[in-house]
Amino acid sequence: MRNIPTNSPGKAELPLDLTGPHVTQGAASAHRLYQALCEMIVAGLVKPGEPLPPSRALARQTGFRRNAVVTAYERLIADGFAQATVGSGTFVADRIPARGSEARKPKVEVDAPRQGAFALGCTHIDERALQRFRGFVGRRMRAFGDQHLHYGDPRGSHELRVAIADHLLSARGLRCDPEQIMLTSGTLHALRIVMSAILRPNDQVWCEDPGYPAALKTIAHCGYRAVSVPVDEHGLRVAKGRAAAPSARAAYVTPSHQFPLGVQMSMPRRLELLDWARDAGAFVLEDDYDSEFRYDGAPLMSLAGIDRLRRVIYMGTFAKTLFPGLRIGYCAVPEQLMGQVAAARAALDRFPATLMEGAVADMLNSGAFAQNLKRVRKLYREARDALATTLKEASDGRLSVPVPSQGLHLVARFDPSVELAVASRAKQAAGAEGWLLADTYSRARPLPGFVLGFSGHQIPQLVTATERLAKESLAALRATARRR
Numbered sequence: 001m002r003n004i005p006t007n008s009p010g011k012a013e014l015p016l017d018l019t020g021p022h023v024t025q026g027a028a029s030a031h032r033l034y035q036a037l038c039e040m041i042v043a044g045l046v047k048p049g050e051p052l053p054p055s056r057a058l059a060r061q062t063g064f065r066r067n068a069v070v071t072a073y074e075r076l077i078a079d080g081f082a083q084a085t086v087g088s089g090t091f092v093a094d095r096i097p098a099r100g101s102e103a104r105k106p107k108v109e110v111d112a113p114r115q116g117a118f119a120l121g122c123t124h125i126d127e128r129a130l131q132r133f134r135g136f137v138g139r140r141m142r143a144f145g146d147q148h149l150h151y152g153d154p155r156g157s158h159e160l161r162v163a164i165a166d167h168l169l170s171a172r173g174l175r176c177d178p179e180q181i182m183l184t185s186g187t188l189h190a191l192r193i194v195m196s197a198i199l200r201p202n203d204q205v206w207c208e209d210p211g212y213p214a215a216l217k218t219i220a221h222c223g224y225r226a227v228s229v230p231v232d233e234h235g236l237r238v239a240k241g242r243a244a245a246p247s248a249r250a251a252y253v254t255p256s257h258q259f260p261l262g263v264q265m266s267m268p269r270r271l272e273l274l275d276w277a278r279d280a281g282a283f284v285l286e287d288d289y290d291s292e293f294r295y296d297g298a299p300l301m302s303l304a305g306i307d308r309l310r311r312v313i314y315m316g317t318f319a320k321t322l323f324p325g326l327r328i329g330y331c332a333v334p335e336q337l338m339g340q341v342a343a344a345r346a347a348l349d350r351f352p353a354t355l356m357e358g359a360v361a362d363m364l365n366s367g368a369f370a371q372n373l374k375r376v377r378k379l380y381r382e383a384r385d386a387l388a389t390t391l392k393e394a395s396d397g398r399l400s401v402p403v404p405s406q407g408l409h410l411v412a413r414f415d416p417s418v419e420l421a422v423a424s425r426a427k428q429a430a431g432a433e434g435w436l437l438a439d440t441y442s443r444a445r446p447l448p449g450f451v452l453g454f455s456g457h458q459i460p461q462l463v464t465a466t467e468r469l470a471k472e473s474l475a476a477l478r479a480t481a482r483r484r
């Protein structure tokens, strides 16, 4: 038995709670006793400096072995909750950490992820593709080796980078060396790493207006200044950007399928943007988030492909082509930038998680990735058509719904003369997810309408929710007309 000083017997029993939520049921008795003692001390049920009972007495009170009591006391002493004086016993420490009152505890506010009808970013994976993915993951786990036991390349697995380079060449017309590719945990992560490599605090970044709010948040969060540049039917208005911030250091764009409007940046505009980047010594950050979901014909070559990866940094993601929970995206960067981008990555979070990389490479190399895309593209097209048709019909044509030829969402607009509040009232009354179109604008004059996701949703539920949204839209329009 270890020699822990104890106090003389005869004191009243300790007010110990051995069953509350502060105790890990099933843990060793010494650990449970330690947790209960801590709780009692921190709650102020015994005061600083008061003696604790001898170990034998506490063992009797709790029914635990004396050894467990001694271990719990030793831990209390080691953690500073108690102190021992040889010959006198064990006492509650003179100073113990204060505990704030429950009432004053701040409420934790975290936006809950949205998954209901029209929520953006939802996906579906074909059952056969999932089956193959399971097989690949299992095989990779069985072959678990050294690559997972060491720190890795900041760019991630060479094998997956080779597979991505092949995909980019065949699907996006972008020829690049696997050495120029870096795996990330998604587009926003790629954006953050790349910006930290090429920008300085307070640098200006052109951003499409309307645009992708999450990217704007990342840009602001990293300490750069987003400069809103309006979008027209050709994409970002480069001349407006030149006028507003000629010496911006970067432009963040979605040229293949402008988010949210769906415009494809015209070739003259692409060339104008590249000219500006060359003149200004700036870089274009191309977010190519949904080009694999093209419903009519082949997608246009990526901007990075046109530029041959000189002033454009390309960002892609498996969040749509496979599923968001994978958290794997990638960027392809000009050769001369890779050193600094890799250094920025190493400084941020060292290197990507290695476990899933092999299985994703297997998906790409085996053809399972392409087969999955083919099958889900068909599903998404059906969902798109169901949503567009229902919305047009059920809103009596009051919502204009251009059918996008690409992507996983559509934009439905009221006439520009309609108050913005009509859309927000209708959305709220319908309990719909998705976004208000107005929420994607920064400075440009917002249009009344909705941004509605159709991927990854069951068509019957989507149709029901669409009918409800259309009905509430008509009701909100009528209510506004009555007030006038």
Ligand SMILES: Cc1ncc(COP(=O)(O)O)c(C=O)c1O
Residues within 6 Å of the ligand: 120, 121, 185, 186, 187, 188, 189, 212, 254, 259, 287, 289, 316, 317, 318, 319, 324, 329
């Ligand atoms: C415009 C845009 N870019 C990128 C992404 C993907 O982001 P991530 O790869 O970080 O999940 C999305 C997802 O909804 C998007 O809408």
